[in-house]
Amino acid sequence: MSDSREPTSPRSGHKVLIVEDSKAIASLLHASIGQIEGIDVLLAGDLAETRRLLAASGDEIFVAVLDLNLPDAPDGEVVDEVQALGIPVIILTGQVDDEKRKALFRRNIADYISKGNxxxxxxAVKLVERIWHNRESQILVVDDSPSQRSLLCALLHNHGYQTLEAGNGQEGLKLLQAHPGIRLVLTDHHMPVMDGLSMTGQIRRFRSGDELAIIALSGAEEETLLPRYLKSGADDFLRKPFEIEELYCRIDRNLDMLRHIAEARDAANRDYLTGLYNRRYFFSRAVSLHEQAMRGKVELMAAMIDADHFKAINDTHGHHVGDLALKAMARVLQDFAEEGGFPSRFGGEEFVCLQVIREGVDPAARLESLRAAVEAIELRGEGGQRVPLTVSIGGTTFAGNNIDEMLGVADEAVYLAKTQGRNRVVILDRPSGAGSAGTAVRTSKR
Known part of the structure; x- marks a missing residue:
């Protein structure tokens, strides 16, 4: 068999096609879906208009929301027209009984929404938004049956997920190692070489439940299979044959839980005002980065950035403007850091950045560009007057014996920048007590 070694992506595009003959519902859908960032909406009221839009923009549509019964297509003909282009379909319909629900899913729709609710x-809006964001998520399907893998991948593509495929647990483990972006595994139980239960236990040795969800699928009648999977580290279990809606709901629930965990962890690691990483998280990351520098794998620069006369800004313009100033400086610092940079707010008006120095980059010139970027910030007070912002920056490439020693040298440098008149950069090559007065990059005052 030939496994997919790169993710198979769902349909691309940034447009949503809405086909609805009720002007009230169409207008509400258009207004609500149009508020989703990055999405454009196309609107049609009948099959004829739909055909025109498909001919003009079919390649740009990633999902369609369709009324099942239109004046010129009373039997759902619009579904076939849209699906012929490979566009996932969400059906808008009236009341749905069990037979109608089964008939809808036999048409390979993404889902249905009852307009009677x-x-x-x-x-419908929530589902469109979910499919839009699902395109960032990768799901690994592990099953020894090519037809079952194909079915599952088709269902996942209808909801916007990227997919990878493996034919047994051993191949699944290799793909997980090669693709750390995989967020969920759907695995069969009975497979050659390595079954799903053994694979689940192996996965939990290197991927925790906080970063990867596992859902086991099996038609086996063994009563103990469910608890055995859960004890091995699976998050969920679904017996075959399963209802498509239930599969989607379980996938959504598990990925939502991972997202909530990631969001909570990220919020705990960031400064609430500026969005930069906080002091505690800085040190948890900085120690390992410093160790890489000590082993010669990277060259680091540490910079301490202190806002000049910040108390005067608060006293003159109020704390609201002071907060705006800190946010503006944080945005500049984030842009400055780019790849390989790790900016943090240490507290008050003090920021720190640990930056990997790329080959050919002059640390002093980089810090001078940061100083100039802060000075160029256009901040206005309550009365519209410009509020000048400047910073004193102390930097060093001296690694010392640990991260505390490196930051201590940067702190000495920023103190020198303050005492020499502020709004300038001072670079220290080593601690001042070790025989170096440092190199100052002076700047002109406005």
């Missing part, structure tokens, strides 16, 4: 429009 009060929250129908909201559910």
């Amino acid at each position: 009060l929250g129908g429009v909201g559910a």
Whole structure:
């Protein structure tokens, strides 16, 4: 067999096609979906208009929300027209009984929304947004049956997921090692070489439940299979044959949980005002980065950045303007850091950045560009007057014996920048007590 070694992507595009003959529902859908960042909306009221839009923009549509019964297509003909272009379809319809629901899913739709429910429009908008964001998620399908893998991947593509495939647990482990971006594994149980249960236990040796979800699928009648999977590290278990809606709901629930964990962890690691990493998280990352520098794998620069006369800004313009100043400086620092940089707010008006120095880059020139970028910030007070912002920066490439020693040298440098008149950069090659007065990059005052 030939496994997919790179993710198979769902349909691309940035447009949503809405086909609905009720002007009230169409207008509400258009307004609500149009608020999703990055999405454009195309609107049609009948099959004829739909055909015109498909001919003009079919390649740019990543999902369609379709009324099942239109004046010129009363039997759902619009679904076939849209699906012929490979566009996933969300159906808008009236009341749905069990037979109609099964018939809809036999048409390979992404999902259906009942217009009879009060929250129908909201559910459609939420599903479109989910499919839009799902394109960032990779799911690994592990099954020894090519037809079963093909079915599962088709269902996942309908909801916007990227997919990878493996024919047994051993191949699945290799793909997980090669693709750390995989967020969820769907695995069969009975497979040659390595079954799903053994693979699940192996996965949990290097991928925790906080970063990867595992859902086992099996038609086996063994009563103990479910608890054995859960004890081995699986997050969920679904018996075959399964309902498509249930599969989608379980995938959504598990990925939502991972996202909530990641968001909570990220919030705990960031400064609430500026969005930069906080002091605690800085040190948890900086220690390992410093160790790489000590082993000669990277060259580091540490910079301490201190806002000049910040108390005067708060006293003159108020704390609201002071907060705006800190946010503006944080944005400049984030842009400055780019790849390989790790900016943090240490507290008050003090920032720190640990930066990997690329070959050919002059640390002093980089820090001078940061100083100039802060000075160029256009911040206005309550009365519209410009609020001048400047910073004193102390930098060093002296690694010392540990990260605390390196930051201590940068702190000495920023103190020198303050005492020499502020709004300038001072670079220290080593601690001042070790016989170096440092190199100052002076700047002109406005």
